[in-house]
Amino acid sequence: MNDTAQPHSDQRPRRSRGTLLARTPVPEDAAVHDDVALRLAAWWESNARDLPWRFGRTTPWGVLVSEVMSQQTQMSRVVPYWTDWMARWPDARALADAPKADVITAWGRLGYPRRALRLQECAQVVARDYADELPRTYDQLTGLPGIGDYTASAVMSFAFGERIAVIDTNIRRVLSRVFLGAESLGGAASPAERALAAHVLPEAVRDSVTWNQSVMELGAVMCTAKSPMCEVCPIAHDCRFLKLGRPGLGERRTRPRQRFQGTDRQVRGLVLAALRGLPAGATLARSDAEALWKDKAQLAACIASLDDDGLIEMTEDGALRLPQG
DNA sequence: GTCCCGGTGG
DNA sequence: CCACCGGGAC
Numbered sequence: 001m002n003d004t005a006q007p008h009s010d011q012r013p014r015r016s017r018g019t020l021l022a023r024t025p026v027p028e029d030a031a032v033h034d035d036v037a038l039r040l041a042a043w044w045e046s047n048a049r050d051l052p053w054r055f056g057r058t059t060p061w062g063v064l065v066s067e068v069m070s071q072q073t074q075m076s077r078v079v080p081y082w083t084d085w086m087a088r089w090p091d092a093r094a095l096a097d098a099p100k101a102d103v104i105t106a107w108g109r110l111g112y113p114r115r116a117l118r119l120q121e122c123a124q125v126v127a128r129d130y131a132d133e134l135p136r137t138y139d140q141l142t143g144l145p146g147i148g149d150y151t152a153s154a155v156m157s158f159a160f161g162e163r164i165a166v167i168d169t170n171i172r173r174v175l176s177r178v179f180l181g182a183e184s185l186g187g188a189a190s191p192a193e194r195a196l197a198a199h200v201l202p203e204a205v206r207d208s209v210t211w212n213q214s215v216m217e218l219g220a221v222m223c224t225a226k227s228p229m230c231e232v233c234p235i236a237h238d239c240r241f242l243k244l245g246r247p248g249l250g251e252r253r254t255r256p257r258q259r260f261q262g263t264d265r266q267v268r269g270l271v272l273a274a275l276r277g278l279p280a281g282a283t284l285a286r287s288d289a290e291a292l293w294k295d296k297a298q299l300a301a302c303i304a305s306l307d308d309d310g311l312i313e314m315t316e317d318g319a320l321r322l323p324q325g
Numbered sequence: 326g327t328c329c330c331g332g333t334g335g
Numbered sequence: 336c337c338a339c340c341g342g343g344a345c
Contacts, residue, residue, distance in 0.1 A: 070331095071331070072331045072332060072333095072340070074331095109342085110341075111342085114334095114339070146332095146333070148332060148334080150333085151332075168331085169331065261327095264338085265340055269341080272340095309339095
């Protein structure tokens, strides 16, 4: 059984999915999928970005770290952080034993610093429960802190070479355009999108890995949201979206987006940046913290939330510092 | 300056 | 649903 392609295998079998799969068993579909897969594989062969965690040059743990760092951050910004991080903490055990303050500081400006703490918690679980060796099943991986569907699937495919459908926004956009001829809209991946990804995943294990990597890469560098480079795309010939005249190109996602100016995000970032800039172990006096933001109530709430998240500690006199644990 | 982008967990 | 961070595009 290759149920690895369907992480949600505890659900009902996806037979009568309705609109999407009901019209897919056209004889030429398989031929189109094969053609797309071949062209993408050839394109990947000569165009894949030379990222340091690719091509078997790191451990499964290294792949996981790269995926967590890339969750909401562009690859180009991740590379220098990943390189320093892995040199400093090459495996889960090393990260598990690191001081929290070092972990937060090393996370630097990658964004969403709670990811750094979750990654360390993940390392602690791997070190303690799995003898410092990353588990090899989807369910074990999603059980780790900070590891959800995408990251678990990516690690299964890219680190362990298993056959599993990887679904991120790049892949959703590419598959939807190529095979459905429409933009992928909305927030969470729909059952239909998951069914499509499972349906077009090549049967051969090796091919499935190349497929995941090449579709994701195409979405990242060529089949972009707003300005896809269709004139040089290796699968333009097979693309329904292009055939239809790219209907609704770049259409707005319904995802609720967040402002930044004046939000808690900005205030939390200011506080954390101030603490990162201090010498190791040093504290920020409450009066200095007060100077960071005019709205005292909002500042206090943000400091409290950072404390709740375990990203900072408060001393008795109200001074702040990075966690010493 | 404004707007847009994203995976996980709660 | 919605909070969470930065930076890139414009």
